[in-house]
Every structure is written in C-alpha cells, then in structure tokens.
Amino acid sequence: MNSPKSDLPNYKYVGTRSIRPDGVDKVTGRAQFGADVSLPNMVHGQVLRSTIAHGRIRSINIDKAMAVDGVLAIITAADMPDIERRMVPLGEQQADIRDVADNVMARDKVLYHGQPVAAIAATSLAAGAQALELIEVDYEPLPVVIDLDAAQADNATLLHDEQITMTMAGPVENPVPTNVAFYMPLAKGDVAAGFEQADVIVENSFETATVHQGYIEPHATLVDAQIDGRTRVWTSTQGPFLFRTLIAGVLDISVSELQVIPTEIGGGFGGKLSVYLEPLAVVLSRRCSRPVKMVMSREDVLRASGPASASRIWVKIGARYDGTLVAIQAKLEFEAGAFKGSPVVPAVMTMFASYKMEHLLLEGYDVVVNKPKASAYRAPGAPQAAFAGEALLDELALKLNMDPIDLRLKNAVDEGDRAVYGPAFGPIGLKQALQAVKSHSWYDAPLAANQGRGMAVGFWFNVGMQSSASVRINEDGAVTVVTGSVDVGGSRASMALFAAEELGVPPEKIQALVGNTKTIGYCDTTGGSRTTFATGLAVVEASRKAVIELRNRAAMTWELDVEQVSWQNGQAIDLSGSNPPLALAEITAKAGHTGGPVGGDAQINAPHAGPGFGVQLCDVEVDPETGYTKILRYLVVQDVGKAIHPSYVEGQLQGGAVQGIGMSLNEEYLYNADGVLDDPGFLDYRVPVASDVPMIETHLIEVPHPPHPYGVRGVGETPIVPPMAAVTSAISHAIGKRVTQVPMSPPRLLSLIDGD
Amino acid sequence: MAKNHVTASINGQQVDYLCDSTESLLTVLRDQLGMTGTKEGCGTGDCGACSVICDGELICSCLMLGVEATGSKIETIEGVADSDGLHPLQQKFLELAGLQCGICTPGIIVAAKALLARNSDPTEKEVRYWLAGNLCRCTGYDKIIRSVLAAAAQMRGEEIAVAGELTV
Numbered sequence A: 001m002n003s004p005k006s007d008l009p010n011y012k013y014v015g016t017r018s019i020r021p022d023g024v025d026k027v028t029g030r031a032q033f034g035a036d037v038s039l040p041n042m043v044h045g046q047v048l049r050s051t052i053a054h055g056r057i058r059s060i061n062i063d064k065a066m067a068v069d070g071v072l073a074i075i076t077a078a079d080m081p082d083i084e085r086r087m088v089p090l091g092e093q094q095a096d097i098r099d100v101a102d103n104v105m106a107r108d109k110v111l112y113h114g115q116p117v118a119a120i121a122a123t124s125l126a127a128g129a130q131a132l133e134l135i136e137v138d139y140e141p142l143p144v145v146i147d148l149d150a151a152q153a154d155n156a157t158l159l160h161d162e163q164i165t166m167t168m169a170g171p172v173e174n175p176v177p178t179n180v181a182f183y184m185p186l187a188k189g190d191v192a193a194g195f196e197q198a199d200v201i202v203e204n205s206f207e208t209a210t211v212h213q214g215y216i217e218p219h220a221t222l223v224d225a226q227i228d229g230r231t232r233v234w235t236s237t238q239g240p241f242l243f244r245t246l247i248a249g250v251l252d253i254s255v256s257e258l259q260v261i262p263t264e265i266g267g268g269f270g271g272k273l274s275v276y277l278e279p280l281a282v283v284l285s286r287r288c289s290r291p292v293k294m295v296m297s298r299e300d301v302l303r304a305s306g307p308a309s310a311s312r313i314w315v316k317i318g319a320r321y322d323g324t325l326v327a328i329q330a331k332l333e334f335e336a337g338a339f340k341g342s343p344v345v346p347a348v349m350t351m352f353a354s355y356k357m358e359h360l361l362l363e364g365y366d367v368v369v370n371k372p373k374a375s376a377y378r379a380p381g382a383p384q385a386a387f388a389g390e391a392l393l394d395e396l397a398l399k400l401n402m403d404p405i406d407l408r409l410k411n412a413v414d415e416g417d418r419a420v421y422g423p424a425f426g427p428i429g430l431k432q433a434l435q436a437v438k439s440h441s442w443y444d445a446p447l448a449a450n451q452g453r454g455m456a457v458g459f460w461f462n463v464g465m466q467s468s469a470s471v472r473i474n475e476d477g478a479v480t481v482v483t484g485s486v487d488v489g490g491s492r493a494s495m496a497l498f499a500a501e502e503l504g505v506p507p508e509k510i511q512a513l514v515g516n517t518k519t520i521g522y523c524d525t526t527g528g529s530r531t532t533f534a535t536g537l538a539v540v541e542a543s544r545k546a547v548i549e550l551r552n553r554a555a556m557t558w559e560l561d562v563e564q565v566s567w568q569n570g571q572a573i574d575l576s577g578s579n580p581p582l583a584l585a586e587i588t589a590k591a592g593h594t595g596g597p598v599g600g601d602a603q604i605n606a607p608h609a610g611p612g613f614g615v616q617l618c619d620v621e622v623d624p625e626t627g628y629t630k631i632l633r634y635l636v637v638q639d640v641g642k643a644i645h646p647s648y649v650e651g652q653l654q655g656g657a658v659q660g661i662g663m664s665l666n667e668e669y670l671y672n673a674d675g676v677l678d679d680p681g682f683l684d685y686r687v688p689v690a691s692d693v694p695m696i697e698t699h700l701i702e703v704p705h706p707p708h709p710y711g712v713r714g715v716g717e718t719p720i721v722p723p724m725a726a727v728t729s730a731i732s733h734a735i736g737k738r739v740t741q742v743p744m745s746p747p748r749l750l751s752l753i754d755g756d
Numbered sequence B: 001m002a003k004n005h006v007t008a009s010i011n012g013q014q015v016d017y018l019c020d021s022t023e024s025l026l027t028v029l030r031d032q033l034g035m036t037g038t039k040e041g042c043g044t045g046d047c048g049a050c051s052v053i054c055d056g057e058l059i060c061s062c063l064m065l066g067v068e069a070t071g072s073k074i075e076t077i078e079g080v081a082d083s084d085g086l087h088p089l090q091q092k093f094l095e096l097a098g099l100q101c102g103i104c105t106p107g108i109i110v111a112a113k114a115l116l117a118r119n120s121d122p123t124e125k126e127v128r129y130w131l132a133g134n135l136c137r138c139t140g141y142d143k144i145i146r147s148v149l150a151a152a153a154q155m156r157g158e159e160i161a162v163a164g165e166l167t168v
Helices: A023-027 A098-102 A123-130 A148-152 A191-196 A240-251 A278-288 A299-303 A342-349 A382-400 A404-411 A431-440 A491-503 A531-560 A584-589 A646-665 A723-735 A745-752 B025-032 B088-095 B105-118 B124-133 B141-153
Strands: A044-047 A054-062 A073-077 A088-089 A093-096 A116-122 A137-142 A182-188 A200-208 A222-224 A232-237 A260-264 A291-293 A313-318 A325-337 A359-368 A453-460 A465-473 A479-483 A509-513 A564-569 A571-574 A599-605 A610-623 A630-638 A697-701 B004-010 B013-019 B052-054 B056-060 B074-075
Touching: A023 B088, A023 B105, A044 A123, A044 A278, A044 A299, A044 A599, A054 A116, A073 A123, A088 A098, A088 A240, A093 A098, A098 A240, A098 A278, A116 A123, A116 A299, A137 A200, A137 A697, A148 A325, A148 A359, A182 A342, A191 A325, A191 A359, A200 A382, A222 A278, A232 A240, A232 A278, A240 A260, A240 A278, A240 B004, A278 A291, A313 A382, A325 A342, A342 A359, A342 A382, A382 A404, A382 A453, A382 A723, A404 A431, A404 A453, A431 A610, A431 A630, A431 A697, A453 A723, A465 A491, A465 A531, A479 A531, A491 A509, A491 A531, A491 A646, A491 A723, A531 A564, A531 A571, A531 A584, A531 B141, A564 A610, A610 A723, A630 A646, A630 A723, A646 A697, A646 A723, A646 B141, B013 B025, B025 B052, B052 B105, B056 B105, B088 B105, B088 B141, B105 B124, B105 B141, B124 B141
Parallel strands: A044 A291, A232 A260, A325 A359, A479 A509, A630 A697, B004 B074
Antiparallel strands: A044 A116, A054 A137, A073 A116, A088 A093, A182 A359, A200 A313, A222 A232, A222 A291, A313 A325, A453 A610, A465 A479, A465 A599, A564 A571, A610 A630, B004 B013, B052 B056, B052 B074
16 A cells, blocks of 8 residues: 555646745745734734742732723733633643633632733733733742742642542542642553563663744734624634633633634744643733734743653563564653643553553653743644654664664554554555664764764654545636645645545635635644644535535536536536637636636545654764764654645655754753743743754655545644754764753763763 | 923834833833834843844844934835845745744844855755854754855855755
C-alpha cells in the first residue's frame, strides 16, 4: 500500500505552489489582525492582574479608580455569573468551563501571578492605566506551590481544596484532596516479566521547562455588545466557534447571541484556543454601551496566557541484543499550571506509538502548580514525551552498539500494526522516512571535534472533526470558497487548490475566505492538524455538489439527461458528441435562466484522520569555552500523505523544527521563589532568531491516507515532536555525556561538560 | 496634557499629527493615522514587527517617540508597493511562501528593504544577521531568507535563485 510517489494521481492544480489568496494583503500591510480592527466610539479595556502567585482575595475596592476622569466601567468576578462546573471541548482537549471562567477572572482566590482580578473600560488607555493603579486589592497570601515536588510533597498546600485525582474511569480509590488532578495509566502485557526477558536495560530521568507558544501577535479583541443582546466579537482566535462556546459558557448566555468574527491571526500554535480577554470585553461593552477593544502586552502574554507544561519523565527500556524492544516503563509528570488539564494524556499515548512492543506501563500525572494554566502547544504533550523516549532509545542504541536508525527500523510500526493506545494503523510512511534519513548524504557526512549528530522520531495522531464549506460560482465563472477554519499558515491556498482541482478552474480565479459564526456552518478549531484534512474534505464535497449542479445546467441547456454530461477541465462535455463543450462561465452567465445561482455546500464530520510520522536529523557543534551550541545541519523528513501546497507543507516542517530547536537550546520560563516570572519579554525569553539556525532541509514522503480523496494527512504538529531528542542526542554525542534536561542553554551545557 | 504638533513625511506625503509626549511613533502610526500595517509584537524593541525606516535607518517604531519624528522621512510597509505593483521583495515572499501567519511580514519586508538599500548582494549569513532583530515564529526563517535572496537577485537583474538550490 505504500505507494511510491510516481504512482500518485496526476493532478493539475493540487500539488502546485500557487500564490495564496490572502498573500497580497499580508505583504502590503493591509491584512487586519486582532489589534488592527476598530469601531467608531470605541473605548479601551485593560486588566488588573494579581501581584501574588497564590492567595485569597479578601476585598477589592474600586471607588478611587471609578473617580478617574474617563473611566466608564470597572468589573470584578462579582460582575460575572457564578457558573457550574461542566466539561466543554477545547480543540483537541477538554476544558472545565468553571476553570475557564476563573482563569478569565479570579473569584475568591488567585492561583498565579498575573491572573486577572479586575477589568476596566476607559476612554483612553492613559486614563485606564491611571485608574488601574487606584484599584485596591487586599490579598491573604498563601504558600506558593512552585513545581512538581512542592505540589506533591506531604502536606503540600492545595490550590483547589476540593480537587481529587480523577482517571478515565472516575475518581481514584479512596480519594483525598490533592494537587494531582489526573492519573493516566497505559498498560500492555506484563512489564515486570518483559524486563526479565531483556538483555540490556537503560533508564534515565528527563526534565523540560515551561515554554511559551511565542506567537508574535499578542491576544487582542474588539467587542460590540448591542442593547438588544446581539454581541459581535472580533478576535484573534484559532476557533471562532470554540470561542463562541467558551464566551457563552463563561457568561451563561446562548451561543446564538454571539457573532464571533475571526480576524487574521498572527500565530497560535494552540495558544489561541483559550479565551482570556473576550468575556471581559463583552461585560465591559455591555456596561458602557460602547465597543470595547482589549489588547494584551507582550508581558501579559507571557505571564498569563497559555504556556506549555514543564515536565519530568522517568523512563526505562529493556531490549534484546538484536535491538528488539521487550519492555518499557515510564512515569510522566506534567505541570498543568493553576487549573487541571495538562496534555499528559496525549503524552502517554504518543510516547512510544511509533514502535511495536509486548510489555509496557506508562503512567501519567497531571499536577496543578501556581503558574498560568497550560494551553495546547502544537502536538500538546508529545514533544516532552518524545524527548525522554527518543533520547533513551538513542542511549540504548549506543549501548547495543547499533545504528540508531536501525534500532528504530527493527521496532517501527507499519500498516496493520496496532498502536500502543489501541487502533491499527493504515498505510503509514514511518519506515520510508527512516530509510530516507539513513540514505541522505548528511547521515554519513564526517564530523569534526566538538560536533555531534542526533536523530529522533516523532508521532502525532492528527484529528478530523466537524467542518463546513461553501462554494459559490459567480456569473463570470470565478469562484468563492468560504470555510469556518481560521487560516494560520496558508490553508486558504490549499482550500483554493482543492476547489480548483474539482472544478477545473485555475487557482487564481478562486478566492478562499474565512467566514464567521453567522456566515458559515459550524467548524471545529484550527488545531489537531485538521484543517487541510477535514475542512479540505468539506471543500471537496461542496465543490463536487457544485459540479453536479453545473452538469445539470448543461444538460438542461442541451436537453440531455445529466448522465450524458461529464465535467472535465472546467467545462461540460456532451458525451454523445452532439454539442461543443460548454465552459463554466458560459453556464454561470445564464444561471439566472436555468435555475438560479450555482454552488454547493457541505457540512461534515470527518472520521479517520491519518496519523503523522516524521524523522529528524541534526548536526551540532558545541563550543566548550562558552557552552554555545550551533546547529550545523537540520533535516526534516515526514510522511505528509499528500502535499496539497508543498511550500506551506515544507513551511510547517521547518517552523515546527525551529520551535523545537528553541525548546532544546534557549526557551525557558524562569520563576523566582515567589512564583513571579523573571523573563516576561522576548529579550530574555529568547526564541530562535534568523542567525541562530541554518536552512532547514525538508524531504516529503507521500503515503496517501486512503479515507481522504486526495490522500491528505495532518502535517503541522508532528514536526515539533522530534527536535528536543534529535538536538540533545547530537549534543550528547558531541560532549560524550547524556543531556537529560532542556533547554540546554550555554550555562547548563558548561556545567554538564564540567561535570558539576 | 498639551499635545505636540508634529509635521513629518510618511511614505513621501507630508503628514501633520498631534501626539502626547509619551506616545511612540508606532502608536501614532497605528492609532492616530490608521496605518495598521506596522505591527506591535512586544513594545520593547525585541521582535521587529514594528520596523520602519526613518531617514534611511531601520528602527523599531515602538522605541521612537512620535514627537521625535518631527521633520523626518518615515517609510512604512504601506509605502513599499507603488501603483506599478508589488516590490520585488513582496513578490518573492508570495512566490516562495516567505510567510505563514503574516504578522511579522510587514516588519521583515521593511527591514529587508533597508538591507538591500545598503547591500544589493548580501550573503545568506548577512541576511540572517540583518534580520536577527525580526522574530518569526512560523517559518523557521528558511523561506524568508530565500525570499530576500531571490528578491535581491531579481533587483540586480540576475537569474532568480529557486527554492531548494541554496546550500547550508
């Protein structure tokens, strides 16, 4: 089933590098992002944030602040509904709507430094800022639970007095209040018996830091709440329909009162699946009967929007001398931040999904601490898990004196194998990707002193879920495609290519747009690497309906049965040969006389998303004097199913890899003992810059995913999974010591080299 | 607070505006003049999304006060294309997918324009170091660098480098 590339269908438009429909707006500065939209009579909202990381709110006094000239409204949790606990879908995960509400505005207790405690609307930012300083909050400080150890210590201070440990099957036995919110075991076979069969056993413990998605556009929203209850919300979001659900849930109103209009989005990576400002702006806009705009500062973004979980993972692997894996055991502890729901569940499920094995016990723990609530970040949980699992496999290969790719090939899953978490895989390209790296010229390139090479495998499930699309054909034959999927990385180009291929119309005649919650049917979020797969499927279905309609109109014109009319290259063909072809524009020009406008709509729930496997190779050079690690070469190979627009597929691979390089070498939240973030800016929280990285070589493997008409599988998340293991294994080989902690910043590397 | 009356040239047009002494040029551009093509990513000069050219120098407009622009010639992303069409940089960013979300793109195109004004034939390394003050979180920089090199080549009248042909 693993078709070589030459067997793939020969498409006319799909697979070409067309110009993206939104491109000109974005290179000329015309594209409207969250902070770029304004309305007449608009005022400015701002947030007062907690100055301590843990404590009870005794009182909040707004009297002095309200007296400031220009202040129109001040709200606290007392002005927001006290809602019940209830789980709602949050992208690829779930969220407790009560937690969402408390994260948007603290009620009774503050759980992290920077949590909102009040919000203000004023006619100018200056007046609002002046008033914020006059709001008096009286806190009763509580001990700060700063990390996994503090949270799980005997007699640990509890963040949530009522919280007990839950599992997939309900509460644990004899539950007691705890900071451990969730326990997730994944077991197969008999792990103790498995280790007895092992010839070689390796084990180690790995730590990752809290990191941020680092989108360049801060959160921003503009809300216009009308007197009759209709409320329009412009916002930078990965999911307008999800935000509609969350805002309605937090404010206890009907979703239909809200029209959520997604602006262009300046990066998300999972971090724009959570509401922060929007419910506050709705309440403020209602209070002052004027549109309210709220924009986070970069400091607010880093202090109080979704970072990715810090983790500690202990793992032990047993293998035979020939490299066959026989037993694996691991304990994964993830910081959830202030509210339950770290991605430890997908971490457990993905950690060894790439390999066959008999005996396995992986145990995940979701632990709350006094830090901002962790949000999804590109393949949530998988990068941390792969760091530990793949780095230890690298150690195993060393111990077995075996090539690390051969070790993976020996154990890699293939079509028909069951994933450790249950389902059987369809056609997948993991082995091809491994072979492609092994046969790449870089794999045998000579290395000099202080240089090292590392490779790692990554896996992500990808998802399908609900999507809607509308295809409209204009009188002149040009086409408008509308979906409800926010376009973060060029997906409109892919939507245009699907419609182009189906309709036989060149992509430049297709305008692909993103609708809002009142102009297009429901769409799940842009997350889970689902947009090109699932929303693409909706566009294909909608286009096919339009083609049927076009054939009907031609049949009507020719007075033939529709079965006698085919659609090829953008024109209707009379199969009997009695009539010359009828071009699209000729049909639509007369549409008013043949039954009205032509188009097609599709609303789908796409099942069977195609899993994504990738392999990355990294060469580094370390400077033993400074501890600086230079990336010499970086190769990303991935089974992408079918690259609809290869440039944007390559871009996903390159961007994901460089985010992972940042996690590996630089990026890290630095908290002081009071739970205050010491690096809330891009100067100190240092994401990779252009001079930090080389060109990122990509190689696309295309193993079509059968349930999708074009073979698409999700692409965007898998590439962030392997980098931490690939980079740190390369460093480990360069210095002759195993790296078990990231980021491997220069001081940390010097300390490791020096052995303290 | 009394406002300051400022006269400056923005994209070749004389512009008058009133601003507080504390307002940045970025705030003036975006909130007073409605020129939202210049973006704010950090407000502290660390991300380069607000890059503009002031009297020939590339600057972060978040670090310059609106009043300091008195008598200056400011060039923003809105002035990069003209009525004849897109600038070669803009064209190459489109052709070579030098953007994903696009929030950093205005700043990067302005910064790259400033580079090419002083160095018409930069090496890959020179482009990387020149753009080191412009953060992009989506692309991993690869296609941005290729776009700039290709635009430079086109502006020199040379054959255009094709994606994939550059080596590390």
